[in-house]
Amino acid sequence: MKTSVREVRGVSILDLKGKITIGSGDVQLRETINKLVEDGKKNILINMKEVTTIDSSGIGELVGCYTSVTNKGGKLKLLHLPPKISDVLTVTQLITVFDVYEAEPEAVTSYGG
Amino acid sequence: MKTSVREVRGVSILDLKGKITIGSGDVQLRETINKLVEDGKKNILINMKEVTTIDSSGIGELVGCYTSVTNKGGKLKLLHLPPKISDVLTVTQLITVFDVYEAEPEAVTSYGG
């Protein structure tokens, strides 16, 4: 998986690319989010547009990131969820946990910055 | 493998498509050629343009067809040989056995019909 972070009007947008699967991408996701949290970022938006595959480990990491950001008083939201990843979140009743956006400007505005 | 036969100015052109490999296409090639020979066809041109794969069984059948057509006083020639199949014929010193053409009109004319 490739990750890169952009700052847009007070929101840290994390663009992910590739696979978030066991042994490849799962730990990397957690580390990237942890670093943002350590740097004091509170508004975090994960752009999933180019995520090609996710498995239960990747979903687990996503949930773990959500919890750690929330625990620090931040907000973790999702952008451009591919349909199959949306399905995977839906069947485990996680889709309602996350705020999911289909357009970046709308997502950025939602943080109320 | 798919085969179809066209008649062009006294030449039977056999268009092959797909694989000529063991258990799939090798026997079919032989049977198609045998039928042409039985029907009294002497000028046979095999168009290899859309042959995707060949193996030693396919090469063996090609050689067998060459022999049986020649033995009946006919001529079997090849058209549009893909580079990799040409390589396979070359390393087993078969490329000189066959008359190979790169253009159909030229190939048809070569039979002197």
Added chain:
Amino acid sequence: MSASKPPADAGPVRMSLSSRFENIEMAQHLCGKLLEGREVSEETKHWILMALREALANAIKHGNEQDLDKRVHVEMRVDQNTLEVRIRDEGSGFDPERVSDPLAPENRLKTSGRGIFYMKTFMDDVRFGRHEGGGMEIVLTKHLNASRE
């Protein structure tokens, strides 16, 4: 032509892999090939391969504990339009009855515990057993033409 129709049953294909997550894709790739030319939508195929990934990940992680001396054994076959994949590890096994429900409110936000649930969601049948040679064996079944959702 290119993709020659596979026969009704070309016999089981067996493979074994060393206990590395990188190898999961090898088995997925082979399963994809086995499904080629079958009556199965890309969608269904995707979910089958995800279930297979989960089973393999468990065999490598929980079963063999990533011990490179232990292998994961996979047997796949399509017979009468039913795909059956058996995944066996060389670990000490577990009791599937005691796996907790990932949908229970107290588990909903856990960072693990969804693998078996996904297998059950995406396949028609998931059975657990102990293999005679030791280790856990999971059998995933999917009826191919019935499942074009």
Added chain:
Amino acid sequence: MSASKPPADAGPVRMSLSSRFENIEMAQHLCGKLLEGREVSEETKHWILMALREALANAIKHGNEQDLDKRVHVEMRVDQNTLEVRIRDEGSGFDPERVSDPLAPENRLKTSGRGIFYMKTFMDDVRFGRHEGGGMEIVLTKHLNASRE
């Protein structure tokens, strides 16, 4: 991203197939996957897969004589940029010294007898042996980055 670089050596991948020619492509497909991300041109990969096809065809045809109760066993690994594929059948074996030369003038127009020659042409090394479990074992070797002709 999409194709994650494979590690130097992810351990041997083993597979076994029933003795049908249709199954040749399963092994080719897996070998192609094993070579993914390696330093190997499409051209070289093509010839490797052709050599593999020849070895499998022989194992199925001459070794197992298409007996569906007999299997073909394949082990593949890439280690230090060298691909090694072992193909074993459950037949009675043969003496590779006694295989005739397809380039000899009297053999040039024969309808068979080129398989082993192609394997030797396209691989760096082809070894024949009897496997302890019975049957013939052929070991095909190719040095990957050396062979970009």
